[in-house]
Amino acid sequence: MKAEKMLRLRDDLQEDGILFCYSGYMTEGVLSSIGKAIKDKLAIEEADKLVIRSVFGLFVEQVQNVIRYSEEVESKKSDEKVLELRYGVLTVGRKMIQENEKRFFVAVGNMVKPVDVERLNRNLTEIQQLDAGGLKALYKKILKGETPEGSKGAGVGFIDIARKSKNGFDFDFIAVNNDRTFFTLTAYA
Amino acid sequence: MDNIRIEATERTPEVDFSFEDNIFSLRGEAYPEDVNEFFGPLIDQLEEHFASLDSAEVSFNFELIYFNSSTAKILMMLFELLDSTAGEKNNQVTVNWLYDADDDNMEELGEEYGEDLENAKFNLVPQDN
Numbered sequence: 001m002k003a004e005k006m007l008r009l010r011d012d013l014q015e016d017g018i019l020f021c022y023s024g025y026m027t028e029g030v031l032s033s034i035g036k037a038i039k040d041k042l043a044i045e046e047a048d049k050l051v052i053r054s055v056f057g058l059f060v061e062q063v064q065n066v067i068r069y070s071e072e073v074e075s076k077k078s079d080e081k082v083l084e085l086r087y088g089v090l091t092v093g094r095k096m097i098q099e100n101e102k103r104f105f106v107a108v109g110n111m112v113k114p115v116d117v118e119r120l121n122r123n124l125t126e127i128q129q130l131d132a133g134g135l136k137a138l139y140k141k142i143l144k145g146e147t148p149e150g151s152k153g154a155g156v157g158f159i160d161i162a163r164k165s166k167n168g169f170d171f172d173f174i175a176v177n178n179d180r181t182f183f184t185l186t187a188y189a
Numbered sequence: 190m191d192n193i194r195i196e197a198t199e200r201t202p203e204v205d206f207s208f209e210d211n212i213f214s215l216r217g218e219a220y221p222e223d224v225n226e227f228f229g230p231l232i233d234q235l236e237e238h239f240a241s242l243d244s245a246e247v248s249f250n251f252e253l254i255y256f257n258s259s260t261a262k263i264l265m266m267l268f269e270l271l272d273s274t275a276g277e278k279n280n281q282v283t284v285n286w287l288y289d290a291d292d293d294n295m296e297e298l299g300e301e302y303g304e305d306l307e308n309a310k311f312n313l314v315p316q317d318n
Binding site for chain 1: 199200220222224254255257258259261262265291292293294297301305
């Protein structure tokens with residue numbers, strides 16, 4: 001029964017074209033090693049090197065967003081260090097568009113606070129509506145200015161994802177309970 | 190100031206800073222676990238060194254294959270530092286952006302950083318491979 005269940009999980013993932021799936025606590029170490037495996041897999045698939053770079057770039061930004069912002073978080077204080085782990089789900093896969101054309105995607109999902117949903121939704125909708133010129137202008141404006149409040153990086157992660165998503169991105173939310181909403185973003189290289 | 194030479198790792202670029210010749214290079218991939226930990230000390234030393242320059246010729250070479258969005262912010266700070274250095278005390282600063290000739294994305298990013306330079310000279314340098 002155990003093998004049957006696990007095989008079904010594998011088959012379901014493969015049916016959706018998923019090459020990599022990780023659900024768990026995300027760390028910079030996880031990023032490094034899965035990143036290496038993704039590069040190797042895409043190299044074996046003989047994907048174009050620029051496509052590999054885009055997929056890899058999308059993967060880094062998406063995973064770092066989970067590492068920094070997932071609200072499903074556990075932490076422990078010891079001495080002066082705070083050990084913190086944030087949970088998320090990652091899938092990297094490919095869809096066959098035509099016989100010889102495949103399109104890669106990188107999706108992540110993680111918990112957010114319901115209070116942040118409106119802001120995320122507004123930001124992402126705005127970004128989604130911008131053309132290449134608009135994305136570039138916004139990217140530069142934020143890089144040159146103060147880092148947006150609440151950001152733990154440069155504050156341009158979503159814009160970078162939009163710029164690397166040559167075939168667009170989509171996102172969705174589902175309320176889980178009063179305290180948590182599940183957020184997912186899929187970027188198509 | 191002692192020259193700095195740091196080998197590349199999977200996530201950090203090779204750093205080659207020659208303070209005596211005023212030739213500086215960053216080469217490789219840049220998505221450090223902690224951008225401030227990696228770039229912070231380097232930028233501090235560059236700032237200190239550049240402040241002491243007078244009528245100097247400076248070359249800064251960026252030869253990056255990939256950088257993440259946190260590093261993009263650091264690069265913006267570096268370009269601003271280089272441009273302000275070029276605007277002071279007759280310093281001549283040349284910034285070279287070396288990129289894989291096939292990589293339009295990297296070319297575009299170089300253009301975006303370069304177009305804001307008012308004092309430093311900027312060259313986009315495609316590399317064949």
